[in-house]
Amino acid sequence: MAPAGNLRQRAEALRREIERHNFLYYVKDAPEIGDAEYDRMFRSLLELERDHPELASPDSPTQRVGAPPLAEFAEVRHRAPMLSISNAFEEEEVRAFDRRVHEGVGAASVEYAAEPKFDGLAISLAYRDGVFVRGATRGDGTTGEDVTPNLRTVRSIPLRLPRGADTRDLEVRGEIVMFRGEFEALNERQRRAGEKEFANPRNAAAGSLRQLDSRVTAGRPLRFFAYAIGPASRGHWRTQAQTLDRLAELGFPVCPERRVVRGVEDLLEYFADVGRRRERLPYSIDGVVYKVNRLDWQERLGFVARAPRFALAHKFPAEEQATEVLGIDVQVGRTGALTPVARLKPVRVGGVTVTNATLHNEDELRRKDVWIGDTVVVRRAGDVIPEVVGVGGKGPRKPSDRFEMPRRCPVCGAPVVRLAGEAATRCTGGLSCKAQRKQTLLHFAGRRAMDIDGLGDRLVDQLVERNIVDSPADLYGLELDTLAGLERMGEKSAQNLRDSIRRSRSVPLARFVFALGIPGVGEEVARILARHFESLDAILEADWPQLAAEKDALRKQNAQRKRRGEPPLEVPLEGIGPEIMDSIRKFLHQPANRRVIRRLIDPAAGVRVERGRAAAAADSKTFVLTGTLAGMTRDDARAALEAKGHKVTGSVSKNTDYVVAGESPGAKLDAARSLGVPVLDEQQFLDLLKRL
């Protein structure tokens, strides 16, 4: 038997050689050896590691075949949020972006790094001392899922990097995609095996990446493109283009279509050029992305809301296709609105097969004059719901082909009404209508409402159909046995669901108000209400007609003051008009609704609605950071706050909401103390950040 040292060297040599061929094949698209030879090498390494487990290593290419399945994905908090980018469809919007950038950096000429916008999934890869240690999905931008074993199976993701100052602690961000040809082949295999086919490459990529069993992922043709580095890894490079060149040098696939261009005309030309070649690219894209090339300028431009000011996604126009209307169905929404939906002869639009398209309401349907049997043009852009644009050709149009709004709700049979001045026809069944009950529950459980993870369509269907749950309050009394008895529910998922229901019990006022589903009360209105009233009781006790009258009077006064050149008086609940006020009043006036609210906050259900100004959830706060944080840099902390719409300033004043003090804080801490500004330590800050 060979000495251990030799075996280690041999394993190491095989690993390097195999990874080199992976790189040549998957990244360079220029293989030097055939499949058989590759397989031989791979098997040798597998055997070597099997016979000598002490030689195994997490960055070995053998790890790319997948690991035993997980029970669930762990959550990963991103070191800095993974943001979205503002969209533009029109040339004018691109020009406006370019003007804002010029103003922001105060330069006469600005360089941009441009590249395609991949239609895949954003991920983040972490390397420590050159070794791939963790990969996560974007998730909601703040927290994603740990999909490390799955990402190890993606051949174009390097498991090990050359050692260097910049690879000691590196976060690479990019997109997981599936090439169109490989997607078609996968669907063919799925079809033959009698398995479910995927709607499009994006769905196939997402479904493959989010497999608990990474051995399944290993059999799926996933690809990766790197397009950025995490904010904490900056500092080594000056520009976006340099960053990508360096990533390419380190073995990451970067997009060969990337260009550096100067000025807005060149951006538009790049857009047109990529648009022309779009169909010939092996992967799906839905536009191009422009980023200010200089990283210091990116920093200077900063962020608005959840998107950076230094980047823009210029999207291709929505795709349109013609198809036949097979029928017109009616769907009942959360507030009882009846929506006519065209049932279509299946047609491919924008990469997915469309079988339904909304016709919005009766007036829209009449305006477009859609009849059953007509040929219509259907449009779909990205994730947007497909809609009927108009009629392309009339069908035979027998009298029975004309759509009539039903007189009774197709779900519960209650009479429908259409109020004067309203576009919607509504079911009058209220919560006795199963359709309305289901939608109410789905809205209540939604991510932006109570955020009950795992309570989706299918479960809500069963809970309502079997009369297990009538109102949101019933969710909090669900027994484990009841949940485990539902279709497609194991004991583990029943437990998970019950846990997420429990977790949802502590909720900021704004979210709770939004979750109630009061017609007209979206997130923004809910925040305004929370900011103004600061407690649920105050909202329940408000005198709405009185408030409306006050607002009206103040507005009239302000009109006079304006004429006299005087500053306006503050109007309460600015942004909430009389119709919404009336809708809130009506909702809260109904005994059934008040009963649900009372039951929710009753100790038996146990929902605790947070009071106070902080309850406004997205109320913008002003922070000052001082000292060194252990888990993140100050820039990370700033990015995390700004991404949530909060401000970070350099000095403490009476307008500062919080001072975050790390190790060895400066004079700002003293200033905070003397002004009575709350001081948070790192842990308190992280806790608060979760709730902001």
Ligand code: IVH
């Ligand atoms: S850059 C700060 N580049 O677009 C900017 N994003 O709206 C960070 N995306 O979820 C992103 N292709 O998945 C960037 N070439 C590209 C991209 C790209 C696709 C996606 C990304 C993200 C979304 C942002």
